[in-house]
Amino acid sequence: MPSLGRLHLITDTRPGRDPLTVVRAALTVARADLVVQVRVEDSATDREAYDLARRVLALCAPYGATCLVNDRLHVALAVGTAGGHVGADDLPVAAARRVLGPTGVLGATARAPETAIQAVAAGASYLGVGPCHATSTKSGLPDPIGPAGVRAVSGAVDVPVIAIGGVTAARVPALREAGAYGVAVVGAVSAAADPARATAELIEALTC
Ligand SMILES: Cc1ncc(COP(=O)(O)OP(=O)(O)O)c(N)n1
Numbered sequence: 001m002p003s004l005g006r007l008h009l010i011t012d013t014r015p016g017r018d019p020l021t022v023v024r025a026a027l028t029v030a031r032a033d034l035v036v037q038v039r040v041e042d043s044a045t046d047r048e049a050y051d052l053a054r055r056v057l058a059l060c061a062p063y064g065a066t067c068l069v070n071d072r073l074h075v076a077l078a079v080g081t082a083g084g085h086v087g088a089d090d091l092p093v094a095a096a097r098r099v100l101g102p103t104g105v106l107g108a109t110a111r112a113p114e115t116a117i118q119a120v121a122a123g124a125s126y127l128g129v130g131p132c133h134a135t136s137t138k139s140g141l142p143d144p145i146g147p148a149g150v151r152a153v154s155g156a157v158d159v160p161v162i163a164i165g166g167v168t169a170a171r172v173p174a175l176r177e178a179g180a181y182g183v184a185v186v187g188a189v190s191a192a193a194d195p196a197r198a199t200a201e202l203i204e205a206l207t208c
């Protein structure tokens, strides 16, 4: 399996956003270093998720970028993405692994070493760890864990740790120093005036 990309761009499908334009811009810069996670609103239909995932996968393919689907693993399988991501309200990690099979890329959310170790034992191939910093993109989140929380998790597992939540290029060095392999972002790219430039800044911070 090719190594996991270090920059995970999560689609922003809130009203007024244009996820495909943002994905196109990010791909031109990050190319195979990009993982695009197709994340739709909970209120979206499976058909809407499927249609978006098909389009994102088609954009990713020429660049060799990885496409994953958040939550809805049946959509991931139907579209043929590399895998998916699950959290506490989704399928348990072991069940998700059974759905995706032994070779699918499976991300799991964790914010503490104990749950991280359990997720890896259950079959997670990477961990989304956070929220690292405050964010307005998702509501109802617990307090941010900061780089120290990332360090606690990354020291406990041997799979890539992807830091998420309020991540900006300026915050990447401290997260990397804490053991993060990469970062996942919504707003840092999707809300940027120039998503390609924002992607370049994140990639640069990740490769320093
Ligand atoms: C890389 C990454 N990390 C964490 C999450 C959050 O997943 P989850 O906790 O299931 O919350 P939702 O995104 O489903 O609202 C993620 N999607 N990606």
Ligand SMILES: Cc1ncsc1CCOP(=O)(O)O
Pocket (backbone or CB within 6 Å): 130, 131, 134, 135, 136, 137, 138, 141, 164, 165, 166, 167, 184, 185, 186, 187, 188
């Ligand atoms: C889905 C999710 N899970 C934890 S934080 C988050 C949203 C991250 O968005 P942003 O990069 O805009 O803070």
Ligand SMILES: [Mg+2]
Pocket (backbone or CB within 6 Å): 070, 071, 085, 086, 087, 088, 089, 090
């Ligand atoms: Mg989820």
